[in-house]
Structures are given as C-alpha cells and as structure tokens.
Amino acid sequence: MSWVTIIWSMVASACLTLAAIHFPIWCRNRAAWANLLFCLTAVGTAALAFCELWMLRAETPGQFGTALRWLQVPTWVIIVALVGFVLIHLRAGRPWLAWTTCGLQTFSLLLNFLVGQNLNYHEVTRLRHIPFFGESVPVAEGVSNPWMLVGQLSLLVFVVFVADAAIAVWRHGDRRAALIVGGSIVFFVLVGTVQSELVHWHIVHWPLTASFFSMGLVVVMNYELSRDVFRAAQLSANLRESEERYRNLFQRANDGIILLSDAGEMVSANESFARMHGYSAEQMRHMNLKNLDTPETFQLFPARIRRLLDGEALTFEVEHYHQDGHVFPLEVSASLISSGGKGCARSSYASQFTSGLKSK
Numbered sequence: 001m002s003w004v005t006i007i008w009s010m011v012a013s014a015c016l017t018l019a020a021i022h023f024p025i026w027c028r029n030r031a032a033w034a035n036l037l038f039c040l041t042a043v044g045t046a047a048l049a050f051c052e053l054w055m056l057r058a059e060t061p062g063q064f065g066t067a068l069r070w071l072q073v074p075t076w077v078i079i080v081a082l083v084g085f086v087l088i089h090l091r092a093g094r095p096w097l098a099w100t101t102c103g104l105q106t107f108s109l110l111l112n113f114l115v116g117q118n119l120n121y122h123e124v125t126r127l128r129h130i131p132f133f134g135e136s137v138p139v140a141e142g143v144s145n146p147w148m149l150v151g152q153l154s155l156l157v158f159v160v161f162v163a164d165a166a167i168a169v170w171r172h173g174d175r176r177a178a179l180i181v182g183g184s185i186v187f188f189v190l191v192g193t194v195q196s197e198l199v200h201w202h203i204v205h206w207p208l209t210a211s212f213f214s215m216g217l218v219v220v221m222n223y224e225l226s227r228d229v230f231r232a233a234q235l236s237a238n239l240r241e242s243e244e245r246y247r248n249l250f251q252r253a254n255d256g257i258i259l260l261s262d263a264g265e266m267v268s269a270n271e272s273f274a275r276m277h278g279y280s281a282e283q284m285r286h287m288n289l290k291n292l293d294t295p296e297t298f299q300l301f302p303a304r305i306r307r308l309l310d311g312e313a314l315t316f317e318v319e320h321y322h323q324d325g326h327v328f329p330l331e332v333s334a335s336l337i338s339s340g341g342k343g344c345a346r347s348s349y350a351s352q353f354t355s356g357l358k359s360k
Contacts, residue, residue, distance in 0.1 A: 003133040008053040011215050012046040018222050019043050037085040038221050044077035045218050049211035056137045056207055061124040064140050069118035071208075072151075076109045078214055079158055082185060085221065086165050090181055092172075093165035101161050104154030108147070116145040120200060130205050137207055139199065148200075155193050162186050177224075184220040188213040251281075256330075259337070262305050264289035264298075276330075278323030294319045294327060308336045 019042035026036040051074065054067035083098045108119055116122035122145045127138035166182025169175075192213035198204040250257055256273030258266060269284035277284070277292060290298045297318040304314060313335040319327050 002135065004056050004135055004137060005053065007133070008049045008056070008211070011211050012049040012053075015042040015046040015049070015215065015218055018218060019046070022222075022225065034085060034089045035225060037081045037088065038218075038225055040081035041078050041085065041214075041221060042218050044074040044081065045211055045214040047074035048078070048214055052208055052211050055140075056132075058127065058138055061127055061140070061142070064127060064138060065117040065121060065124040065142075068120060068124070068140070069112055071210075072109055072112040072119055075210070076105050078217075079105050079154070082217070083158070083161065086162055086182070086185070089224070090165055090169050090177060092168040093161055097157060097161035097164065101154060101158040104150060104157060108151040108154055111147045111150060115147050117142075119145060119148050119151050121145055130207075132207060139202075139205065139207055141202070144200070152193070152197075155189060159186055159189055162189075180220060181224055185217060188216045188220075258284075260289055262309075264301060276322075276328075277320060292320045294321065304334065308334060311336070 019039040022035045022042075023039045026032045026039065029035075048071060051067050051071035055064050055071070058064035058067060080102050083093075083101055087093050087095075087098060112119035117124055121140060122143040124140045124142040126141050128141055129136045129138055162182055162185045166178040166186070169182060170178035192210045195204070195206070195213070196208060196210060199206055199208055250268070251270050253270055254272060256276050257270045258273050259268040261267060266284055266287045266289065269281055271281050274281045274284045279287075289301065293301070297320070304316070307314060313333070315331070315333050318330050318332055320330055322328060
C-alpha cells in the first residue's frame with residue numbers, strides 16, 4: 001500500500017468534490033463570483049496535488065523538472081483566484097496591489113516556461129531519495145534559477161495585499177472575517193512558501209507539500225461560504241415565517257384591508273373587506289377600485305395617491321357600491337407601504353397602500 005499515493009489522491013479528491021458542490025451555485029447565480037473563485041482555488045489545489053504526486057513518482061531528473069514546471073500553473077490559478085476572492089468576499093484590498101500580484105505571478109509563469117528547466121531550477125541535475133511515509137521518494141538537486149526571485153516577490157506582494165485587506169476589514173469592525181479569511185490566507189501562504197524555500201535550499205530534507213497548505217485555504221474558504229449559505233437559508237426561513245404571520249393577521253383582521261396599485265388595481269383583499277361588499281376575496285382580486293367607488297369618490301383617487309407618495313398618511317370617508325347595488329359609507333385609513341423614500345416610492349412596484357375600512 002502506497003500512503004503517498006493515497007494521501008495525495010485524497011487531497012485532490014476532496015478539493016474536486018468541494019468544487020463540484022460550489023460550481024452549480026455559481027451556475028444558478030452568476031453574481032456569486034466568490035463561489036466561482038473558490039472552485040478555481042479548489043481545482044488548482046487538486047492540480048497542485050497531482051503535480052506533487054508526479055514529482056514523488058519521478059524516476060529521472062527530467063521527469064521531476066517537468067512536473068515542477070507544470071506545478072507553477074495551478075500555483076498561478078490559486079493565487080489569482082485568491083486575489084479575486086479577497087476583493088469580492090471581503091470587499092477590501094488595494095486594487096494596485098491586486099494588479100501587481102497578478103502581474104508578477106503571470107510574469108513568473110512565463111519565465112517558468114521560457115528560462116531554464118523551470119522557475120526553481122535552471123537544470124535538475126540529479127535526484128536524491130529520502131524515506132517518506134515508509135517509501136523512498138525523490139528530492140531534486142540542481143542549478144538554481146535566479147528568476148525564481150520574481151515568483152518569491154509575487155508571493156510577498158500577495159501577502160502584503162491580503163494583510164492590508166484584512167487590516168481594513170478589522171478596522172471596519174468585521175474582525176471575524178479579518179481573522180478567519182485574511183489571517184488564514186496569510187498564514188498558509190507564508191508557511192507554504194517557507195517550506196518550499198527550506199526544501200529548495202536543502203535545509204529541510206522533505207518533499208514539496210504545498211498542496212497541504214493550499215488545502216487548508218480551501219477548507220477555510222468552504223467554511224466561510226457555507227456559513228453564508230446557512231445564514232441566507234436562515235434569513236429565508238425567517239422571511240417565510242414573517243410572511244405567514246402577516247398573511248394570518250391580514251386575513252383574520254376584523255377591519256377590511258386591501259392593497260392597491262397606484263392605478264387602483266386590487267392587489268389583495270382580506271375576507272372582511274370582501275364581505276362588506278358582498279364578494280369573495282378571490283372575486284375581489286380581479287377588480288379595480290373604480291368598480292367599487294362611486295364616481296364622486298373615485299375622482300378624488302389620483303389626488304390622494306399623490307399625497308400618499310409625498311409621505312402623508314390619510315384618513316377620509318368614501319362611498320362604495322355593494323354587490324347588490326346599494327351604496328354604503330366607509331371610513332378609510334390609507335398609507336404607503338413601500339420603503340425607500342419618495343424616489344423609490346415613484347417606482348412601478350412601490351406605490352401601493354393599505355386601507356383599513358369599517359362600515360359606518
């Protein structure tokens with residue numbers, strides 16, 4: 001049994017599973033960019049684990065060097081996706097630092113394929129095997145590529161960008177997000193970078209395990225997004241419960257209550273109002289106020305709507321027709337039920353009012 005293969009395969013599988021969970025969320029809601037960026041991070045981490053496993057199974061310096069070269073591609077995906085995640089999810093971060101990070105990462109990726117065998121080594125000259133999880137795995141020795149400083153600089157700028165964004169979020173009062181998201185990204189990227197450098201300079205005899213630290217980021221991001229989903233579901237449940245209470249109060253009220261559009265169309269009417277006029281609530285739903293008002297009453301309707309839109313709450317008397325044709329008086333209390341102020345109240349959906357009516 002190869003523990004190396006099992007562990008790295010598990011890391012890749014877990015990341016791909018989480019990506020498969022969050023990608024449909026973005027497909028259904030194209031505004032959920034944080035979920036898409038999480039998917040890119042998770043897929044990049046899975047590819048990172050594959051490249052590391054490729055290096056751990058390399059038999060020649062050429063194979064190791066090729067695997068290390070392709071490892072830079074998922075690294076680029078992860079860093080760029082994390083930059084976007086911080087900007088969108090934390091709503092913080094200096095744009096010039098974000099663009100500098102992405103620019104340096106892209107430049108280092110180009111150098112990775114154009115200068116030397118890969119960004120880390122100008123040439124991998126030999127492999128030295130070390131014991132690891134009961135197996136013998138290779139680590140590289142060779143001529144260092146001086147251009148790897150560009151990649152290190154890009155990671156340093158990235159850490160500064162995230163730390164700056166986390167500080168801004170902290171100052172705005174959201175300390176939990178600053179610590180969990182910003183702090184975790186800084187911690188895992190710094191630890192992963194330090195481990196890579198210690199391995200590269202043979203200070204620590206250990207294979208590259210950057211995917212483990214990236215997996216930590218995936219777990220934190222998944223927790224943060226799942227928390228948002230749970231909170232949204234809870235708010236939705238509370239809203240449904242509130243709407244149900246409102247409907248019960250609306251229908252059981254002793255006073256007649258109606259909702260009207262600014263054109264006088266009946267949006268909703270409770271049973272009390274319908275009984276006053278000899279109709280059912282379902283019949284009322286298809287009626288206009290002008291079918292109930294006497295001509296003298298309805299001619300005042302436009303002026304009353306204007307006063308409601310200006311923020312007044314009105315009390316007045318009207319005369320309505322009963323279904324059998326007789327006229328009866330009503331006392332009306334009317335107010336605008338939309339929110340957002342006068343500007344919003346003039347929108348097509350916000351000019352509704354509720355009227356409590358009593359037979360006199």
